[in-house]
Amino acid sequence: MTGGTDIIRATVASDADGWRIDRALAAALPTLSRERLKALISSGAVIGPAGGPVRDPATKAVGGGAYEVRVPAPEPAHNIAQDIALDIVFEDEHLLVVDKPAGMVVHPAAGNPDGTLVNALLHHCAGRLSGIGGVARPGIVHRIDKDTSGLLVVAKTDVAHEGLAAQFKRHSMHRLYLAIVAGIPNPPAGTVDAALARSAANRQKMAIVAEDRGKRAVTHYRLVQPLRDAAMVECRLETGRTHQVRVHMTSIGHPLLGDPVYGRGRLTHRNLLNQLDFRRQALHAAELGFVHPVSKRNLSFKSALPSDIQELFGALTV
Known part of the structure; x- marks a missing residue:
């Protein structure tokens, strides 16, 4: 780690030559989701074999090439954790399913700065929620209206978030x-x-x-x-x-x-x-x-x- 940044070194597999760099690095680094790698690449945090930053996720990977991924330390969420009771119907290390009561807002927004599902989740999960939704909506894959009750799934890891989002996109959920x-x-x-x-x-x-x-x-x-x-x-x-x-x-x-x-x-x-x-x-x-x-x-x-x-x-x- 350097200055609050984790430096991860990875070698792209030879048979991944010519793949998109985000796809090739996702295969080489299973602890980082492809969406997370796309964001890191776009921010200039991935250094290629030639020594300069790779800034386009669609760049073709070099098979056998050595890459350096600089992962910044996570920023503290702007939302506060609040001890609010939740009706959890399923939970494992990757996700949880919540039965939301009517009247509860899913994430903080204008007029609802706290007391939301996100505030409750931050307390329940001790901050261990997917970061793909950003600091404003950690773990949130989909929403239901404030005054609608019922079931929704929350991602605790980026891999779970990416997989659930893909099912929503395919309309298979x-x-x-x-x-x-x-x-x-x-x-x-x-x-x-x-x-x-x-x-x-x-x-x-x-x-x-x-x-x-x-x-x-x-x-x-x-x-x-x-x-x-x-x-x-x-x-x-x-x-x-x-x-x-x-x-x-x-x-x-x-x-x-x-x-x-x-x-x-x-x-x-x-x-x-x-x-x-x-x-x-x-x-x-x-x-x-x-x-x-x-x-x-x-x-x-x-x-x-x-x-x-x-x-x-x-x-x-x-």
């Missing part, structure tokens, strides 16, 4: 939500395939836009049980965009009950929500499944409906 919506969908099952982007009128909202103006978003919905002028539906996400379920269900005339942004439902529903003091969108991340990025085991988790949605469901049961 199983994510199923349960929601109570206004009205009864007809047909009882279908698919909403509509791109999403920030609303031009209100940057706090998402909106359906033309395909070339946003990111593709696909939601498969199915009626679970008709209720009184409402319905319990399940929504399986093929993609995972911000507010996807809320916007897509609103777009087909079935906004989530209690949603303060995309549709408050009918007057009778609003009166009931007030009686029950139900103050959030009726949405719960009920199922999560993925392949463990290190052990390659198929993992599957379910979360029961929280008590407030159960109470709402009971009040609407025909």
Whole structure:
């Protein structure tokens, strides 16, 4: 170590000649993820066989060449660790699955500087979280809204983070939500395939836009049980965009009950929500499944409906 920097020396395998340098070094240095190496290369922290820095991750590697990787000491996270109770349904050395309560923000942001899932994770994991998301979002691979309850996976190592992110990108991760919506969908099952982007009128909202103006978003919905002028539906996400379920269900005339942004439902529903003091969108991340990025085991988790949605469901049961 020199001046707070670890110097790691690696020799690229002869059969890796001509590979991208980030790929070749990832094969030679399994303790560093490819994403981490890309960042180090771009910052000039990798010295090539000729003695100068390699700054482009796409540079072709020299088989048998000796490289020097200078890894700076980790910066302390700006977020503080807080002893906040977590409902952890699975944990090993690489990742954990958390059942998040409604009302908890995933990571600090304007208006929510602490008391978040990240603050709780920093305490629970003693700071041992993936650094790919940066100091603001350590370990965070995906998010669910503050007022949505349910399951999400957190990466403790860079290797786990990279593997989980790849599954999200391939849309191979199983994510199923349960929601109570206004009205009864007809047909009882279908698919909403509509791109999403920030609303031009209100940057706090998402909106359906033309395909070339946003990111593709696909939601498969199915009626679970008709209720009184409402319905319990399940929504399986093929993609995972911000507010996807809320916007897509609103777009087909079935906004989530209690949603303060995309549709408050009918007057009778609003009166009931007030009686029950139900103050959030009726949405719960009920199922999560993925392949463990290190052990390659198929993992599957379910979360029961929280008590407030159960109470709402009971009040609407025909």
